[in-house]
Amino acid sequence: MTATSGLGTPRLASPDLLRSVFRRHAAGVAVITAQSEGGPVGFTATSLASVSAEPPLISFGIGTGASSWPAVSQADHVGVHILGEHQQELAGTFARSGADRFGEPTRWREGPEGVPVLEDVLAWLVCRIVARVPAGDHRIVLAEVSLGDPSGVGSPLLYHQGRFNGLRD
Known part of the structure; x- marks a missing residue:
């Protein structure tokens, strides 16, 4: 029996x-947010990861062609927001190119370090960027947690098969 027995035909590495x-x-x-000279920016991310507990570090990826990249490349701090399953529309807004991400119906306020903080999320953090690591056409941003609030209510929003979904029991 080979390692690929019962599986489809392996394909060579490609973006597809x-x-x-x-x-x-x-x-x-x-949703990752930052403040820029032109106002708040943000984008939907599914690459968020906990990196270290001591010191508390997180990471996320962002494409260098993304509209938020110029602000993130210069920002000292970012907001990190964990979305709930009730926020599919918000996730879509922050994922859509050209959308007015901070206009109605998005609810937000200026938070610590001037970072835009979204309301009604499951949890949020304000983090200080400590590194931007080149990774192909992206950068992996490492950021140290400064403060946050884990007290939101609800179940998490997931991204699977190209769609936003809630957890199913």
Whole structure:
């Protein structure tokens, strides 16, 4: 029996292969925000990860062609927001190119360090950026947690098979 027995035909590495594989990986949905000279910016991220507890570090990826990248590349701090399953529309707004991400119906306020903080999320953090690591056409941003609030109510929003979903029992 070979390692690929019972599986489909393996394909060579490509952007399409990577996207196809990761469509099968359910990921939590977060919105990353920052303040820029032109106002608040933000984007939907499914790449958020806890990196270290001591010191408390997180990471996320952002494409260098993303509209939020210029602000994130210069920002000292970012907001990290864990979305609830009731926030599919908000996730879509922050994922859509050209959307008015901070206009109605988005509810937000200026938080610590001037970072835009979204309301009604499951949890949020304000983090100080400590590194931006080149990774192909993206950057992996490492940030140290400064403060946050984990007290939101609800179940997490997930991204799977190209769609936003809630948990199913």
